[in-house]
Amino acid sequence: MSHVLAIDQGTTSSRAILFDAAMHPVHTAQTEFTQHFPKAGWVEHDPEEIWSTTLAMCRAALDKGGLSASDIAAIGITNQRETTVIWDRKTGKAIHNAIVWQDRRTADICAALKKDGHEAQVTALTGLLLDPYFSGTKVKWLLDTVPGARDRAKAGDLLFGTIDSFLIWRLTEGRVHATDATNAARTLLFDIRAGRWSEEMCAFLGVPTAMLPDVRDCDAAFGETTLLGGSIPILGVAGDQQAATIGQACFQPGMMKSTYGTGCFALLNTGDSPVCSDNRMLTTIAYQIGGQRAYALEGSIFIAGAVVQWLRDGLKIIERADQSGALARSADPAQDVVIVPAFTGLGAPYWDPDCRGAMFGLTRNTGAAEIAKAALESVAFQTRDLVEAMHADWAAEAETILRVDGGMSASDWTMQSLSDLLGAPVDRPVMQETTALGAAWLAGMRAGVYPDRDGFAATWALDRRFEPTLDAAPREARYARWKRAVAAAMSV
Numbered sequence: 080m081s082h083v084l085a086i087d088q089g090t091t092s093s094r095a096i097l098f099d100a101a102m103h104p105v106h107t108a109q110t111e112f113t114q115h116f117p118k119a120g121w122v123e124h125d126p127e128e129i130w131s132t133t134l135a136m137c138r139a140a141l142d143k144g145g146l147s148a149s150d151i152a153a154i155g156i157t158n159q160r161e162t163t164v165i166w167d168r169k170t171g172k173a174i175h176n177a178i179v180w181q182d183r184r185t186a187d188i189c190a191a192l193k194k195d196g197h198e199a200q201v202t203a204l205t206g207l208l209l210d211p212y213f214s215g216t217k218v219k220w221l222l223d224t225v226p227g228a229r230d231r232a233k234a235g236d237l238l239f240g241t242i243d244s245f246l247i248w249r250l251t252e253g254r255v256h257a258t259d260a261t262n263a264a265r266t267l268l269f270d271i272r273a274g275r276w277s278e279e280m281c282a283f284l285g286v287p288t289a290m291l292p293d294v295r296d297c298d299a300a301f302g303e304t305t306l307l308g309g310s311i312p313i314l315g316v317a318g319d320q321q322a323a324t325i326g327q328a329c330f331q332p333g334m335m336k337s338t339y340g341t342g343c344f345a346l347l348n349t350g351d352s353p354v355c356s357d358n359r360m361l362t363t364i365a366y367q368i369g370g371q372r373a374y375a376l377e378g379s380i381f382i383a384g385a386v387v388q389w390l391r392d393g394l395k396i397i398e399r400a401d402q403s404g405a406l407a408r409s410a411d412p413a414q415d416v417v418i419v420p421a422f423t424g425l426g427a428p429y430w431d432p433d434c435r436g437a438m439f440g441l442t443r444n445t446g447a448a449e450i451a452k453a454a455l456e457s458v459a460f461q462t463r464d465l466v467e468a469m470h471a472d473w474a475a476e477a478e479t480i481l482r483v484d485g486g487m488s489a490s491d492w493t494m495q496s497l498s499d500l501l502g503a504p505v506d507r508p509v510m511q512e513t514t515a516l517g518a519a520w521l522a523g524m525r526a527g528v529y530p531d532r533d534g535f536a537a538t539w540a541l542d543r544r545f546e547p548t549l550d551a552a553p554r555e556a557r558y559a560r561w562k563r564a565v566a567a568a569m570s571v
């Protein structure tokens with residue numbers, strides 16, 4: 080019983096990571112799976128492939144470590160959030176492909192509800208916006224589109240879940256239909272203050288309550304699986320961005336983490352009462368542990384590391400992502416190129432799905448280095464937008480120190496520019512597997528093999544602190560220029 084198995088079911092890959100008794104990741108198995116794009120703006124996953132890759136990775140991680148079920152104290156699950164599955168209670172088969180969080184097919188439903196003036200009420204209940212990003216309108220679309228689905232759902236024959244619920248159902252072979260509070264908080268169906276499903280939102284979107292999972296704490300018991308060669312309890316569940324918040328030990332109000340993967344998701348812990356945003360941030364549940372709920376303000380940026388992929392695969396000015404920093408460093412400091420990377424619209428705080436990317440400040444001397452610099456800086460400017468909005472919403476007494484993680488946080492150049500443009504320190508931990516660690520800690524703590532919250536927080540270790548090196552005047556001038564560039568891109 081020396082290890083904990085974390086399942087990290089993400090947007091592009093399924094991973095299983097084994098953590099040892101000292102909470103170190105010791106064996107990892109990972110595989111990508113198929114992305115389906117049936118129409119422009121639609122993104123689907125095959126639930127059977129999500130399940131088969133997840134189970135295969137769990138078995139592969141155990142094999143790599145030469146471990147068996149009896150060595151595993153508990154399983155923790157973390158997952159891509161909002162992605163929606165509806166399945167048949169008897170057969171366990173999904174009635175349609177999963178509709179992924181990136182999918183825009185319900186934009187018209189959202190626009191119509193917004194036009195009718197419903198958004199303020201929806202935000203007050205759920206902390207979210209009327210945007211296709213969230214699960215609620217995806218469930219409505221499925222129930223409206225798949226023949227007979229709504230009647231079957233009303234009769235209790237169909238079940239809804241985000242990916243965590245679907246995996247729990249499969250792992251427990253149909254014995255447990257449950258989710259955790261962080262995943263529930265992303266559905267548009269959950270009353271984040273009362274901590275239960277909102278009958279009002281369910282009625283509003285025509286979602287029968289009979290199909291909803293039981294909502295539990297992140298460190299609750301979610302049943303047991305016997306599919307890995309013996310019985311293992313599932314004792315931890317959190318959406319991936321919340322799991323990273325936990326993994327970064329952001330347990331005090333005012334602590335903030337930002338994860339730089341394909342996109343970027345920043346969460347600011349606001350303590351035990353929800354903060355309503357006047358600046359188009361989301362209000363969400365950061366975690367619910369031992370019956371205690373903490374809330375967060377969240378800002379979601381759609382393009383972060385993806386801008387580096389564009390430098391590599393689109394412009395072909397680098398061969399590998401880790402070359403982007405050196406190229407940016409070689410840029411002519413006299414040129415001030417700005418890139419607004421709105422390749423798929425803009426997320427927080429602008430929420431403009433129709434905006435497209437733009438580049439400003441080009442001269443005859445502009446080359447690959449200046450473009451790489453502007454691309455990396457766009458991530459810093461977008462983070463500054465989120466930090467500004469969060470501070471306007473919630474006047475923290477203490478200075479906010481940002482804890483960073485995700486693939487792009489490996490770039491020293493980007494993290495330094497982030498600190499410079501924020502005018503604040505940026506802390507990068509030694510442990511980069513923060514998302515999986517968050518899920519593993521929840522499960523291991525509940526199983527009694529990992530320390531309590533304070534003990535866990537004490538294990539957080541700094542790899543490097545980036546301190547601002549830019550004076551306030553040039554910093555503010557550059558940020559003002561970014562704001563003008565965004566306004567111009569949105570006006571075209």
Ligand SMILES: Nc1ncnc2c1ncn2[C@@H]1O[C@H](COP(=O)(O)OP(=O)(O)O)[C@@H](O)[C@H]1O
Pocket residue numbers: 089091339340341342383384385386387388400401402403404485486487488489490493
């Ligand atoms: N050294 C680096 N410099 C800049 N960007 C990087 C670097 N290493 C990885 N990235 C970017 O980070 C992203 C991958 O991060 P990851 O956390 O694995 O993302 P995801 O979980 O969304 O797949 C890619 O978009 C890649 O371009």
Ligand SMILES: O=P(O)(O)OC[C@H](O)CO
Pocket residue numbers: 088089090091158159160161180318319320340341
């Ligand atoms: O799977 P990721 O890392 O792309 O994260 C997706 C987010 O949970 C979407 O809200």
